[in-house]
Amino acid sequence: MMKHVNAGIIGLGRAGQMHLRNLMTIPEINIIQVADVFIDKISGKLNDLGVTNQTTDYHELLSNPDIDTVFVFTSTDTHEQIVTDAANAGKNIFCEKPLSMSHDEEASLDVLRAVKKNNVKLQIGFNRRMDPQFRTIFENVREGKIGTPQMVKITSRDPDLLPHDLIQRIGGLLQDFTMHDFDMARYMMGSDISEVYAKGGTLIDPTLKDIDDVDTLALVLQFENGAFGVIDNSRRAVYGYDQRVEVFGSEGMLKAENVNNSTVELYNDKREELKKPLPMFQKRYKEAYTEEMKAFVDSILNDTPLVAQGSDVIMAQRVANAAKKSLDTGLPQKVNTKFSLD
Amino acid sequence: MMKHVNAGIIGLGRAGQMHLRNLMTIPEINIIQVADVFIDKISGKLNDLGVTNQTTDYHELLSNPDIDTVFVFTSTDTHEQIVTDAANAGKNIFCEKPLSMSHDEEASLDVLRAVKKNNVKLQIGFNRRMDPQFRTIFENVREGKIGTPQMVKITSRDPDLLPHDLIQRIGGLLQDFTMHDFDMARYMMGSDISEVYAKGGTLIDPTLKDIDDVDTLALVLQFENGAFGVIDNSRRAVYGYDQRVEVFGSEGMLKAENVNNSTVELYNDKREELKKPLPMFQKRYKEAYTEEMKAFVDSILNDTPLVAQGSDVIMAQRVANAAKKSLDTGLPQKVNTKFSLD
Amino acid sequence: MMKHVNAGIIGLGRAGQMHLRNLMTIPEINIIQVADVFIDKISGKLNDLGVTNQTTDYHELLSNPDIDTVFVFTSTDTHEQIVTDAANAGKNIFCEKPLSMSHDEEASLDVLRAVKKNNVKLQIGFNRRMDPQFRTIFENVREGKIGTPQMVKITSRDPDLLPHDLIQRIGGLLQDFTMHDFDMARYMMGSDISEVYAKGGTLIDPTLKDIDDVDTLALVLQFENGAFGVIDNSRRAVYGYDQRVEVFGSEGMLKAENVNNSTVELYNDKREELKKPLPMFQKRYKEAYTEEMKAFVDSILNDTPLVAQGSDVIMAQRVANAAKKSLDTGLPQKVNTKFSLD
Amino acid sequence: MMKHVNAGIIGLGRAGQMHLRNLMTIPEINIIQVADVFIDKISGKLNDLGVTNQTTDYHELLSNPDIDTVFVFTSTDTHEQIVTDAANAGKNIFCEKPLSMSHDEEASLDVLRAVKKNNVKLQIGFNRRMDPQFRTIFENVREGKIGTPQMVKITSRDPDLLPHDLIQRIGGLLQDFTMHDFDMARYMMGSDISEVYAKGGTLIDPTLKDIDDVDTLALVLQFENGAFGVIDNSRRAVYGYDQRVEVFGSEGMLKAENVNNSTVELYNDKREELKKPLPMFQKRYKEAYTEEMKAFVDSILNDTPLVAQGSDVIMAQRVANAAKKSLDTGLPQKVNTKFSLD
Structure with missing residues (x-):
């Protein structure tokens, strides 16, 4: 039964x-x-x-x-x-x-x-951890297929700008959007982020300055275990939702390109391309949304580990806060990696 | 409602x-x-x-x-x-x-x-017609993106041999397996197959001769509208379920490669490949199975055309029967393309 | 020295x-x-x-x-x-x-x-044998990477029609163009073609009938060792020079797609494609032309085997002649595979 | 003549x-x-x-x-x-x-x-500018295919460590190796680098510290025109010479993946991969080395612009020097973008 x-x-x-x-x-x-x-x-x-x-x-x-x-x-x-x-x-x-x-x-x-x-049990909705592509990278990293991880590289670009009032409600680029990348970076590297440097600006919508936000970001991460990371973000990629992750290590490299809507190739004199990156998070992470729920059910029924716990959201938030401070000050910022509920 | x-x-x-x-x-x-x-x-x-x-x-x-x-x-x-x-x-x-x-x-x-x-309404389960990849080809052909279709090329290989008793129950390679390719060829070209030549043998399991079957096939098709087709089949592709379709025309070409289980690339000194063609028809055609049902529901509720009708199965069977005769005689065979229920 | x-x-x-x-x-x-x-x-x-x-x-x-x-x-x-x-x-x-x-x-x-x-020493200019892509397939087949070869699949399409008077001088599609595919098929399979069936027509230029030629061909090959082959040809692929080879065997499959002029990907809202198959044989087979000469020099200086010998051209011509007869009669034709200069 | x-x-x-x-x-x-x-x-x-x-x-x-x-x-x-x-x-x-x-x-x-x-005339050997892939990106950026460039992303990894004495003679990672990336970044963006932040360490060879060098780097660039850049470097990619460039802009994105030694795909039960990134700069940039010379010849004979001038090497060196200071101080560094020989 x-x-x-x-x-x-x-x-x-x-x-x-x-x-x-x-x-x-x-x-x-x-x-x-x-x-x-x-x-x-x-x-x-x-x-x-x-x-x-x-x-x-x-x-x-x-x-x-x-x-x-x-x-x-x-x-x-x-x-x-x-x-x-x-x-x-x-x-x-x-x-x-x-x-x-x-x-x-x-x-x-x-x-x-x-x-x-x-x-x-409390599971946090860091759904991207269960995206089949990123999960494949994660598992191969854990199996040692690329040796010791040394660099994580994340490109994360949204298809379009959000309304200013929504940004004011849910947080700016670093705290709503890049936060997923900070979690992905920690997850892939199996180590906490101990320092962050963020540089950014408003190349798409200058009025974002009015609500203390940016639309373009370039970041460098330092991990507690000595490894490094680079992240680049944009609020508007006209070609769709751009979500790519790469992990480089002492014995090799793993990378996930965007998931396209089709594998069909059209060769005609215009050489029109039918393959396009999936346009919206709902479609791009459809499997991830189901897989995170299955994993949660499995954790409840069979006591397997949770995909993402409460401490994970605290850690990602700390990095986001430090990155915001880096953006504001122009200086790299240390991140506290100690966690305790006592 | x-x-x-x-x-x-x-x-x-x-x-x-x-x-x-x-x-x-x-x-x-x-x-x-x-x-x-x-x-x-x-x-x-x-x-x-x-x-x-x-x-x-x-x-x-x-x-x-x-x-x-x-x-x-x-x-x-x-x-x-x-x-x-x-x-x-x-x-x-x-x-x-x-x-x-x-x-x-x-x-x-x-x-x-x-x-x-x-x-x-009667819909026949030619599910591959609703595979998203093949459907994309179909729609682009209909939209004229490659001009007049001149050649259809189908590679269809199963992952492994079937038991002899099952073959005897459901029919040999041409009548159970290639039949899907005949239907796909008709569907893509929008024309009936008027002649078929089939050449084949038992390169994998010689005992298939005992039940009058083959495991490897190479075929040439002639369509009523003047176009041509080539099909190659195998009972056993060790790398998975190989399902590819290409349509070539006066203004271009459309092709669908196999659907892989992953987009992740692993670069290490062994250069091991993680991407593999999906291994079984259940997984490969999962979306097709759902899409054909959705199309059937749509046809019932909104009177849209059926994806595949009764006449389609008769036509595919006629080609399969003619191909079997070609295999047995060593000669190309004409196929009757007239259809009437009177 | x-x-x-x-x-x-x-x-x-x-x-x-x-x-x-x-x-x-x-x-x-x-x-x-x-x-x-x-x-x-x-x-x-x-x-x-x-x-x-x-x-x-x-x-x-x-x-x-x-x-x-x-x-x-x-x-x-x-x-x-x-x-x-x-x-x-x-x-x-x-x-x-x-x-x-x-x-x-x-x-x-x-x-x-x-x-x-x-x-x-006499080396015949079957340059495609030394194309780096096809050569890689050849070597991997010989090393047993795909077990026993069972099927060779060749797609060969020219960018455009030739003038009628040139065709009359150098031979029709089967004898000038497909002949290279026959040689490639023999080379890959390591076996002679013992039977050929050719079906074709004039889908591009009906006036080719006047000089007894066709512009579109679909062929089935039977090899002496029991394996099979399919070839499809066209005189005019609007997207460039289409040259692809695939060998399938008991333990796997090797395939070479077209060589593109670029690896750069452009993602914009039109999703324009920059990669195009190389347009002309001079560019597509540039390395092959040099490599066949280097191999010839090596054969002269170090007595290594020739890439292609006199008997190879005789064999390819026999298949071309048989294919022409098949096209004319509508029936498959046997090919003599015995070779002797006595 | x-x-x-x-x-x-x-x-x-x-x-x-x-x-x-x-x-x-x-x-x-x-x-x-x-x-x-x-x-x-x-x-x-x-x-x-x-x-x-x-x-x-x-x-x-x-x-x-x-x-x-x-x-x-x-x-x-x-x-x-x-x-x-x-x-x-x-x-x-x-x-x-x-x-x-x-x-x-x-x-x-x-x-x-x-x-x-x-x-x-003096042309500097920034050969990568004439690599056909990167040149295709450059030209498409200039033609406006991706609108206004906002982010450049460069991954550059060498196949292996250099001897310490050679490093001492030609300069450390930033000044010998990353310098090419600084030049590429300037070239692609059509703007000077006005600030740089560099983070790095010795994850591969800790004894590099003895000669004041690192083997792993993550960098953020700020351009004078407001755009940004990220670079990641490693001294040792076990899978070959890793050279990738991507430019993202207001209307799209252009990217060049590594150039592989083959396009042949092998599908067998091990799913072994034959395609490998070219292993050495001599092979990877073979065409670039010839193209830069042709462009130089063209500049001399027809007075076309030089591919890379004296000022370009000065600018790249300034960024390398600033990046070294950033690495040493842990702080981002401004770069002087004014150039004059007076």
Whole structure:
């Protein structure tokens, strides 16, 4: 008899609905109940999908004894409260980063303390770790196929600018976007980032200066184990979502190019190219989103390690904060790599 | 409100279960009931998936007025009877090729007459037509990107030999395997095959001669519109499932290479290659299996054209029969391209 | 002290001049004298290159005792006479195929008998054998990397139509163009072609029928060792010179795609493609032309095997003749694989 | 009548001999005389190549009135003297970088003043600018295919460590190796580097610290026009010579991957990879070495612009010096971009 995770889902906005569809394809997950403050607007759509147990109040869901695990897809400003409540209700938790709106990490550490006290599992949504391409690199690095890692190289470019008000809500380029690259860099190298230098500017949208943000970044990383890293970012790559990772080591190199929408080649006199990088994160990381959920289910049912833990989000945030300071001061910045909840 | 197809599924062996999981990911499909003569063996697994309305008797399913569409995944020898019964019960039908065990096409034509008389839709499982790569070629050919098609080139190699008794049940290389290539060739060129020459032998398993089969084939096709084709087949490609299509025309060329399991490149002193062609048809054509079902649903709900019709299976079978005769006689063979149910 | 080949060059038309420049880059070759009936027209150009010993009369060159090796780049209709004369003068000979204008092979065999009698080396200009890509396939096949070869697949398409009068002088598609593919097929498989089936037509230029030629061909080959082959040809690929070879065997597959003019990728919103197959045989086979000469020099100086011998041109011609008969009769044709000069 | 460059070559060590062979393939170059202090050791080899006018004294060559252009391939410590003498003798000059051993640029500026005063042409051997791949990027950037350049990304890794004494003679990683990348970055972006940050260490050979060098580098560049750059370097890539360039801009991206030794793909059960990056600079930049010479010839004969001028070597050196200071201090460093010989 198959073991199951009995799940509640909190937050069914656009992201939540994407995750819901992915969760429904995993046989080990029973979706017991869903909660959203605006549940009425999407009730019909949910019924069509067979998800009929709906509520506006996430507390109702947390008090449901049939539910052992909750997936939190609400907006960032609610994470701190909901994750703490879920931990205190004894549920395992999946939550997108970050855990708190506050750049000061104490608020996030408090959330992690609640998780620890209640002895529940918390997985952070660093989905790129489970992207099949990057995961293949990760595994081959761990198997020693390239010897000792010496350099990680990440190119990460978004297809287009975000609205200024959204940036002000979710954080600037370093704290919303590059943060994923900092996590990827740590993950690949198996070592913490101990120093960061960031240089950037507004080459695309000069008005970003008004909200203290940039659209173009070049960074150098120093890892605790002696290795190095380079990252380059842009807010707007006209050709799509550009996501590439390379790890170089003493015995070789592993690299993942962009995933294209097609393998078909057209040769005509114009030599038009049909292959294009996938345009949006939803498509590019579709498998990653499902794989991170499968890994979380596996961790719950079989006690395998979590893909990304609470400490990972703290560490990535510290680097983002240090990089922001580097950008502001023009000087490289040290990063604290010690982590403790005590 | 979303329109739905209310489906019954007949046949839940290995193939049927794969299709069932795919069908469950399509929101427009409600699975009302499933039937299999050995339903007891898989009842628990089906319950786990939430498919609880089960029967051993497909007649019960066909008489269920809530069902408008049936998916037939039973063994080939039952197709003739079940598709005829389903047509007479007024259900739309999806069925894998062929429609009959008989190489004489009269039995298949009788099935198609029942479909026509009852005015139901019948889609044949030529799934490769909906493979995203091949579909991209098809669409670009239709859009005139390579001008007038002059040559189609298909390489199709299976990963390994089949057991002799299975071959005897489902047909030899030409009639089970190459038949898909004949259909692909017709589909790409938009023209019927009017002549075929086949040359082959037993380079892998000489005992295949005992059951009148070959493991290696080289073919030349002549199309009614004047174009040409070449096909090469093998029963055993040690590197995986090799499925490539190329169309050449007056203004250019389109080609689809194999789909690999990874885009990651490993450079070390051994220069080991991580990219491998997908090993099995289930994985290689996973998207194609889902896409053909989506297209069928779309045809039912919105009356769009079927991906592959009854006449398509008759045509592919005629070429397979002619190719077998060519192999036996050493001479090219004409193929009848006239089709009528009268 | 470096050993040298002391060379005379006969024929300095466009092809001859291309070869001359290649020969000048090989340090082991001293160019002693050149001959061309129209030497006056190009005398200045030759002087600029430092090639000052010029004559209109190739007999003068053949009687020059300082010359041990001649390179024959004259038009096909002169090969029979000049190669025979050169053999009788005791010179080693490099000559483009074919050895005679006559489709009847007796004339060519007479040339080979002269070569044998005088015990000189004769290398035939099957330059593609020394193309670095195809040579890599050849060597890996010989090293057993793909086990026993079972299928060779050749796509060979020219960039554009030839003038009708040129075709009438040098032979039709099968005898001028496909002949190179027949030689490549034999070379790769290490076995003679024992049967051929050719199907073709005039899809590009219907007036080719007037001179008994075709512009599009699809062929099946049977090899003496049991293996098979497929070839497809076209007179006009709008995207350039299309030259691809693939060998499939019991333990794997080797394939060479086209050589592009660039590795640079351009990603913009039009996704324009910069990589294009090399457009002309002179550029595509530039290295092959030099490598075949180096191999010939090596064979002369160190008695290594010739890249392509007289018997190779006879064999390729036999297949071309049989293929022409197949095209005319619509039936496969056997090919005589016995070779003897007695 | 073809116009010619009448050339003298000074320095025929390993590099000089490679260049000599390249120069001999360019018809517009007449090699009048060669000079090397150890000419006796290679005299036989030169005679074999037909280069018989040899001397040990480069002054003799400079006073030869038949020579209009000299190619300087001697060791770096002689550049300052020889280039100055050649300029004062009124010869056009090709010379490898740098112009002087001194890190202080005054010595180099004195050389350039002699060149200017005598009104001769001086081309610097920044051969990579004429690599066909990088040149294709350059030209497409100039044609506006990617809009305004915003980021340049260079990966440059050598196949293996150099001996410590050689490093001490030619300079450390930044000043010998990365200097080429600084020049490439300037060339691609069409703007000077105004600030540099360098981070590095000894991950391969810790004893490099003894000679004040590193083996691994990560750098961030700021350009005068506002754009950015990232560079990563390693002394030892076990898989060969890794040379990649990418330019990203407002309307797209151009990138050049490594050039492989083959396009052949081998698919067997081990999935062994035959394609390897070219292993050595001599092979990787073979075409670049010839193309830079052709461009120099073209500049002399037709007064087209030089590929790389004296000011280019000064600018690259300044960035290298600033990067070294950044490495030593841990702080980013400004670079002076003003250039004047007055």
